[in-house]
Amino acid sequence: GAVVSQHPSWVICKSGTSVKIECRSLDFQATTMFWYRQFPKQSLMLMATSNEGSKATYEQGVEKDKFLINHASLTLSTLTVTSAHPEDSSFYICSARNWDTRIGNQPQHFGDGTRLSIL
Amino acid sequence: QKEVEQNSGPLSVPEGAIASLNCTYSDRGSQSFFWYRQYSGKSPELIMFIYSNGDKEDGRFTAQLNKASQYVSLLIRDSQPSDSATYLCAVNINASGGSYIPTFGRGTSLIVHP
Numbered sequence: 001g002a003v004v005s006q007h008p009s010w011v012i013c014k015s016g017t018s019v020k021i022e023c024r025s026l027d028f029q030a031t032t033m034f035w036y037r038q039f040p041k042q043s044l045m046l047m048a049t050s051n052e053g054s055k056a057t058y059e060q061g062v063e064k065d066k067f068l069i070n071h072a073s074l075t076l077s078t079l080t081v082t083s084a085h086p087e088d089s090s091f092y093i094c095s096a097r098n099w100d101t102r103i104g105n106q107p108q109h110f111g112d113g114t115r116l117s118i119l
Numbered sequence: 120q121k122e123v124e125q126n127s128g129p130l131s132v133p134e135g136a137i138a139s140l141n142c143t144y145s146d147r148g149s150q151s152f153f154w155y156r157q158y159s160g161k162s163p164e165l166i167m168f169i170y171s172n173g174d175k176e177d178g179r180f181t182a183q184l185n186k187a188s189q190y191v192s193l194l195i196r197d198s199q200p201s202d203s204a205t206y207l208c209a210v211n212i213n214a215s216g217g218s219y220i221p222t223f224g225r226g227t228s229l230i231v232h233p
Contacts, residue, residue: 002165034221043225044163044207093162097221107153108209108221113162 003027004096006111014119015086021079021114023094029074030096034108035067038091050077084118091115123210125224132231138195140227142208145189151211151219152184152191156204157226163207167193198231205229 003026011019023033035047048069050056056069071077077096081088095108122145132138140154151170155163169175169182169191181194191210195202205226211219 006162044223046220046223049220091160095221107151107165107168109165110155110162 002109004030004094004109004111006094006114008114009112010115010117012117012119013084016083017118019081019084019116021081021092021094021116023077023079023096023111025075025096025098025109028096028098030077031074031099032097032108033071033077034095034097035069035077035079036093036095038093038113040091044093047079081116084116086118089116089118123208123222123224125206125208125227127225127227129228129230132198132229134198134200134231134233136198136231138198138202138229138231140193140195140206140208140229141190142192142210142224143190144208144210144222146210146212147186147189148213149210150213152182153209153211153221154180154182154191154193155207155209155223156202157207158204166206195229198229200231200233203229203231 005024033050036044038044047062048056048058050069050071052071052074058064068080093113095110097108098106124143153168154166157163167182169184175182179196183192205228207226208224209221212222214220
């Protein structure tokens with residue numbers, strides 16, 4: 001259980017292109033989804049937290065107009081990198097978490113990530 | 120700034136030995152603690168989570184939590200070369216509005232040599 005599907009796995013595109021990445025929870029309802037970015041040999045960096053049906057909360061330094069997040073249903077969140085530039089090239093990873101009132105919280109489960117290369 | 124600290128390593132252990140990975144956190148109110156394993160070029164995968172003080176065992180893995188001392192550790196018994204990876208400690212930090220934001224340590228690189 002707790003499978004998170006993320007696609008595409010790889011994207012190579014020209015500078016100025018907008019890229020959409022999808023994240024789906026396949027066998028559970030994700031009240032919260034998270035978007036991370038990771039540069040080579042560096043730690044995960046949380047970009048934003050997305051709760052179903054509400055606006056995403058962005059971390060300091062992350063441009064919300066550049067990284068558009070939509071979490072319209074309990075199983076799907078999307079991240080759109082608008083007008084991507086070479087410095088946006090990175091490994092983007094989503095994760096999903098449900099809320100279990102018996103425990104008070106649940107672990108997050110990660111998608112396989114999307115490797116984005118902007119030429 | 121609420122933080123999660125890990126020694127970046129690398130921690131090198133021989134095959135069959137016990138690997139001990141440690142993590143400290145600064146937020147006393149934290150209630151949920153997680154260990155993830157991340158292979159190079161891959162996304163993290165959940166190994167264990169622990170909510171209560173004490174030990175929690177799952178196969179070769181044991182998570183230990185001490186809330187008074189604000190540390191959580193992961194023991195890997197009978198370490199195998201396939202355990203070589205970066206191990207991420209994550210703590211759910213209580214943010215404003217009653218939400219819990221996962222905060223990751225920088226990860227500890229583990230190398231198990233034959």
